[in-house]
Amino acid sequence: MSISKLPLRNILRHPGRTTAIAILVAVLSFSLLSGSILVYSLNSGLRSLENRLGADIIVLPDSARSKVNIDNLYLQGTTGYYYMSTAKQEEITKRDGIAAASGQVFLATLRADCCSMPVQVIGFDPETDFTVQPWIAERAKNDLSLNEVVVGSKVSAGVGESLRIYGISCRVAARLDATGTGLDTAVYCTGETMAVLLNAAREMNHELKITTDPSKVVSAVYLRVDPAFSVEDVANDINIHVRKVQAVKTRSVISGVSDSLGGVASTIKALIIGVWALSFLLLAAAFMLLGGERKREYAVLRVIGVSRKRLSGIALKEALFVSVLGGLIGIALSLLIVLNFHSLIEKALALPFLLPSGRNIMLFAVSTLVCVCIAGPLSAMVSALKLSRADTGIILREGV
Amino acid sequence: MSLLEIKNVSKIYGELKALDDVSLSVEKGEWVAIMGPSGSGKSTMMNIIGCMDKPSKGQVLLDGVDISKESGKKLTEIRRDKIGLIFQQFHMVSYLTAVENVMVSQYYHSMPDEKEALEALDRVGLKQRARHLPSQLSGGEQQRVCVARALINHPELILADEPTGNLDEANENIVLDLFKQLHREGTTLIVVTHDPEVGEAAQRMIVLEHGRVAKEVVNQNFEA
Amino acid sequence: MKKRNIVFGLIIGLMCIVLALGVQTFAKPCVHDRKLMTLLTVEGGAVAVLAGIGMIRPGLKSPFLAAIGGILAILTPGTLMKICADEMMRCQVYTRPTAVVTGALIVALSLVWFGLELKHREHT
Numbered sequence: 001m002s003i004s005k006l007p008l009r010n011i012l013r014h015p016g017r018t019t020a021i022a023i024l025v026a027v028l029s030f031s032l033l034s035g036s037i038l039v040y041s042l043n044s045g046l047r048s049l050e051n052r053l054g055a056d057i058i059v060l061p062d063s064a065r066s067k068v069n070i071d072n073l074y075l076q077g078t079t080g081y082y083y084m085s086t087a088k089q090e091e092i093t094k095r096d097g098i099a100a101a102s103g104q105v106f107l108a109t110l111r112a113d114c115c116s117m118p119v120q121v122i123g124f125d126p127e128t129d130f131t132v133q134p135w136i137a138e139r140a141k142n143d144l145s146l147n148e149v150v151v152g153s154k155v156s157a158g159v160g161e162s163l164r165i166y167g168i169s170c171r172v173a174a175r176l177d178a179t180g181t182g183l184d185t186a187v188y189c190t191g192e193t194m195a196v197l198l199n200a201a202r203e204m205n206h207e208l209k210i211t212t213d214p215s216k217v218v219s220a221v222y223l224r225v226d227p228a229f230s231v232e233d234v235a236n237d238i239n240i241h242v243r244k245v246q247a248v249k250t251r252s253v254i255s256g257v258s259d260s261l262g263g264v265a266s267t268i269k270a271l272i273i274g275v276w277a278l279s280f281l282l283l284a285a286a287f288m289l290l291g292g293e294r295k296r297e298y299a300v301l302r303v304i305g306v307s308r309k310r311l312s313g314i315a316l317k318e319a320l321f322v323s324v325l326g327g328l329i330g331i332a333l334s335l336l337i338v339l340n341f342h343s344l345i346e347k348a349l350a351l352p353f354l355l356p357s358g359r360n361i362m363l364f365a366v367s368t369l370v371c372v373c374i375a376g377p378l379s380a381m382v383s384a385l386k387l388s389r390a391d392t393g394i395i396l397r398e399g400v
Numbered sequence: 401m402s403l404l405e406i407k408n409v410s411k412i413y414g415e416l417k418a419l420d421d422v423s424l425s426v427e428k429g430e431w432v433a434i435m436g437p438s439g440s441g442k443s444t445m446m447n448i449i450g451c452m453d454k455p456s457k458g459q460v461l462l463d464g465v466d467i468s469k470e471s472g473k474k475l476t477e478i479r480r481d482k483i484g485l486i487f488q489q490f491h492m493v494s495y496l497t498a499v500e501n502v503m504v505s506q507y508y509h510s511m512p513d514e515k516e517a518l519e520a521l522d523r524v525g526l527k528q529r530a531r532h533l534p535s536q537l538s539g540g541e542q543q544r545v546c547v548a549r550a551l552i553n554h555p556e557l558i559l560a561d562e563p564t565g566n567l568d569e570a571n572e573n574i575v576l577d578l579f580k581q582l583h584r585e586g587t588t589l590i591v592v593t594h595d596p597e598v599g600e601a602a603q604r605m606i607v608l609e610h611g612r613v614a615k616e617v618v619n620q621n622f623e624a
Numbered sequence: 625m626k627k628r629n630i631v632f633g634l635i636i637g638l639m640c641i642v643l644a645l646g647v648q649t650f651a652k653p654c655v656h657d658r659k660l661m662t663l664l665t666v667e668g669g670a671v672a673v674l675a676g677i678g679m680i681r682p683g684l685k686s687p688f689l690a691a692i693g694g695i696l697a698i699l700t701p702g703t704l705m706k707i708c709a710d711e712m713m714r715c716q717v718y719t720r721p722t723a724v725v726t727g728a729l730i731v732a733l734s735l736v737w738f739g740l741e742l743k744h745r746e747h748t
């Protein structure tokens with residue numbers, strides 16, 4: 001045997017004691033890693049939402065309000081369909097302060113069977129679009145042709161496969177990266193394809209209330225405001241002068257999300273701090289209690305000729321071993337639960353949620369391990385110092 | 401030549417004088433018993449000689465070095481290199497086997513050598529119990545492991561505090577026989593005890609009372 | 625009965641209950657997937673029985689078979705049996721994660737138990 005492994009021997013010969021301390025450390029690392037991943041995912045979800053919205057104002061028909069929660073539209077992917085005529089779009093576009101405008105048409109698919117959720121089909125105008133195409137271009141090499149679609153990351157259809165929407169077979173040209181928002185369950189196509197789908201939907205008795213030609217409707221108009229004008233003023237101007245529409249500032253959608261995200265993130269942070277403070281105190285108390293129990297053993301080592309410094313070293317090394325063990329258990333549990341249940345967490349939080357990349361998750365895990373490897377020995381420090389300073393002679397004579 | 405010289409040593413705890421102007425010397429290779437009733441200052445004396453405590457006054461010379469003036473770190477080194485300690489309560493490291501308990505002492509002194517540690521256990525008649533944990537050994541066996549541990553680094557002085565206090569007669573005789581053997585080999589032994597039989601096994605008895613040396617008796621019947 | 629076997633047997637048993645009852649209640653798969661539900665419940669039940677046997681008659685067999693049961697539970701939804709492809713469906717949100725998490729914990733605990741039994745056997 002190698003006596004340099006003395007701390008390890010002690011740990012292995014006291015499985016109960018080791019397990020109890022390792023569980024406490026595991027709680028520390030579990031809370032830190034899970035909390036960090038959650039907060040990071042919420043923040044990157046918000047960032048991706050900001051990147052994707054692209055427009056300053058979204059104008060929706062008044063009828064939209066009764067069908068969907070506008071604030072929730074881009075988060076939960078609430079499938080909605082509501083229409084206004086393209087004449088309305090022209091009226092909006094003519095207002096002052098508008099630098100760019102593009103219409104989009106929405107259509108919700110039916111629930112095909114029990115195993116697929118309804119998806120939102122979004123038709124955009126390739127000529128004027130400035131919100132969808134920039135990020136479609138990152139994934140699709142060519143422009144979309146008739147009956148070609150681009151799917152969000154959560155739509156279960158691979159590139160090259162066909163997706164049947166209202167009986168029309170559409171080829172999947174590309175899959176987009178995850179955004180952690182409702183946009184992940186959407187299917188994107190050009191207005192041309194959308195017109196075909198709308199016709200097919202109407203034939204299948206879908207409760208579409210389009211009285212006019214399907215190629216002459218829009219569901220939403222996306223606007224970019226001229227920098228010389230204020231977004232607020234332009235939105236107000238539309239709300240006052242264009243009848244039966246509602247102009248929504250995307251900033252307000254984002255700030256609404258940002259507010260609730262801030263609330264959730266601070267709750268998580270407070271929980272992490274609480275768990276850490278409590279676990280750290282418990283750990284320190286556990287090491288103290290252990291110290292009392294091991295006074296005699298330390299005194300024996302002192303008598304044999306182990307210096308105070310070396311004795312503290314042994315105690316800290318033991319704490320480090322247990323911390324690594326507990327830390328790894330906590331990290332494994334955290335990754336197992338968070339990575340497997342991320343969809344449930346996303347559903348429960350109802351906020352944009354984008355998991356970090358594998359590399360970042362590794363970084364978080366390593367940082368967590370470093371943190372607990374500092375916290376564990378730190379909590380053992382007081383008892384180690386106290387023990388090494390104890391009066392050896394008295395302890396051994398009393399046989400405590 | 402004196403291995404240990406104590407000159408006018410006092411140890412004062414507040415109002416209490418645990419040792420009061422004590423002077424004595426122990427020659428190299430001598431076997432001395434320090435005796436006395438409870439509260440006579442035996443244990444204080446043991447702590448000072450064992451470098452676990454410092455006197456309030458006076459000088460303690462161990463092998464020519466004044467240990468009353470040394471730092472804590474230096475005292476640790478002296479204890480490790482020159483003294484082998486044996487206690488009444490055995491004091492083994494509970495999670496190490498008998499041979500590991502001996503080797504741990506080697507490790508902090510020089511280099512652990514399992515063969516040598518097994519020889520030391522063989523010397524105290526416990527080679528066959530080398531792989532047992534303290535909880536699997538009897539009191540007598542544990543004390544013999546402690547003797548082996550005290551011997552392993554060939555200390556100049558063996559300091560034993562009530563070494564037979566927790567042993568039955570058979571084990572007491574084994575330990576005393578071991579001491580006799582060590583004495584024949586030239587090891588200096590200081591045994592602190594209140595048991596007259598253990599005291600009478602020594603070459604010389606120093607009796608303490610109220611922190612002072614009450615009498616010194618040379619054992620005429622001592623068998624080397 | 626040894627303390628170690630009781631502790632491992634009980635914790636693994638608890639995991640099995642979460643798996644077996646979970647897929648019948650909160651982690652129910654999409655409506656018609658009775659086969660998947662039944663299979664996971666049977667797997668959970670079988671591992672629970674193995675854990676029980678391991679508590680009464682310690683040995684290497686029970687932890688080893690329990691670990692295999694855990695692996696089966698992990699592989700059942702998605703690999704051994706098809707589940708909904710849509711990421712937001714119940715099978716993906718509740719059933720599979722429940723099976724994977726409880727299965728992985730059963731495997732980890734069973735392997736530690738197996739290792740300890742093996743060490744114990746070498747010592748005696």
